[in-house]
Amino acid sequence: MESGDATPCRLGNFVVDDTVARMRLYNPSILIKQPKIPLAFAWPADDRRAAVGNLDVPVIDLSGFRHRDEAAERRAAEHVRAACREHGFFQVINHGVDAEIYVAAINAINGLFDLPFDKKVEAGQRKGRMEGYAVGHSDRFSEKLPWKETFTFVHGFKEDEAGAVERYFQSALGPDFQQTGRIYQSYCEEMKELSLVIAELLGMSLAGDRRWYREFFEDGKAVARCNYYPPCKEAELTLGTGPHADPNAFTILQQDEVSGLDVFTGGRWSSVRPVSGALIINVGDTFEALSNGEYKSCLHRAVVNPDKERRSIAYFVSPRHDKVVRPPPELLAGGDGDGNGDRRKYPDFTWLQLLEFTQTRHRADGETLRFFVNYLSSAPVAN
Ligand SMILES: C=C1C[C@]23C[C@H]1CC[C@H]2[C@]1(C)CCC[C@@](C)(C(=O)O)[C@H]1[C@@H]3C(=O)O
Ligand SMILES: O=C(O)CCC(=O)C(=O)O
Ligand SMILES: [Fe+2]
Secondary structure, rough: OOOOOOOOOOOOEEEEEOOOOEEEEEEEHHOOOOOOOOOOOOOOOHHHHHOOOOOOOOOEHHHHHHOOHHHHHHHHHHHHHHHHHHHEEEEEEEOOOOOHHHHHHHHOHHHOOOOOEEEEHHHHHOOOOOOOOEEEOOOOOOOOOOOOOOEEEEEEEOHOOHHHHHHHHHHHHHHHHHHHHHHHHHHHHHHHHHHHHHHHHHHHHOOOOOOOOHHHHOEEEEEEEEEEOOOOOOOHOOOOOEEEEOOOOOEEEEEOOOOOOOEEEOOOOEEOOOOOEEEEEEHHHHHHOOOOOOOOOOOOOOOOOOOOEEEEEEEEEOOOOOOOOOHHHHHHOOOOOOOOOOOOOOOOOOOHHHHHHHHHHHHHHHOHHHHHHHHHHHHHOOO
């Protein structure tokens, strides 16, 4: 919302309707007290089907991999390969992320979402931007709203973008958030280092080459997001995050000790039990394309519950906006030899094209990649 907006934020009201920015924002502290959820937060029964048991998500110890212990690297790569061919989810421990920063980042979430509503509205996501506060994404969608509050910020991997996260927190939330901004700045820097290790691990597991994928992401970008899922009186009717595959390359997710993440595999939903100190990695659509379809970008969701709040932090890793997404030549060998051949499962695209597609044409779901490919083949080619 632009500063100087004349529209007052009527705090006592259920919904703030800001006609200047054309935003409808639900006030979460009022919303969660209502005995019934608004219809806009209801999801179809099929999307809400209950999870059956826990998913066996391999827990990979990265200490050997980070210290170049060859036997440990091979073992890690084999587990990753099996998981990514089946459902695209694995977890890492001994990942090298500073333990204090890991804890501080999840604990700082409450300080963000405990802010008074008018302060959150001021930091609201602006039209056409990823950054900022949102509740149920009601400024962007009118139905199947997710039962969550989010605060999103972006992190570029290049040196010249150093300090940008800390600056963003201060500009959006003011000087009281300097320390919080520092925490998330450090968190993003740790996540960037880990992203490059994960890119190496994925590369080894897929093509036996650790360098190609690491180099591909060295000038990459990430969208980072703090998720706060309030308790919900009609938890069985809604979802915290609807069924979707992440459109980016891969995601590093920290969840707190409350279960809620479910993965759809083998024809049913299964939960991913929280493991203390671990980070969950999942393959997204962009990596599915980069692996020429070898690795799966799997459908997942977050459920909510009637008594407990849940918090998570997602670090959505992607290539530089204008980098062409095309698998390495060794994955395409056997085609007609032009590296563009008949074995290609997906056409060339850039992350910016896919990102814009999810922000303007198609809310990310389980079919994003299919719809995007159709869209690319029907869109007029620019001269
Ligand atoms: C590029 C992105 C779009 C979303 C944020 C990042 C990566 C994941 C996407 C999302 C989380 C998938 C589910 C639907 C969504 C709208 C959400 O519930 O938050 C998606 C994000 C978004 O468009 O903001
Ligand atoms: O909060 C979670 O556990 C998962 C959220 C998620 O999948 C996402 O934001 O893409
Ligand atoms: Fe996701």
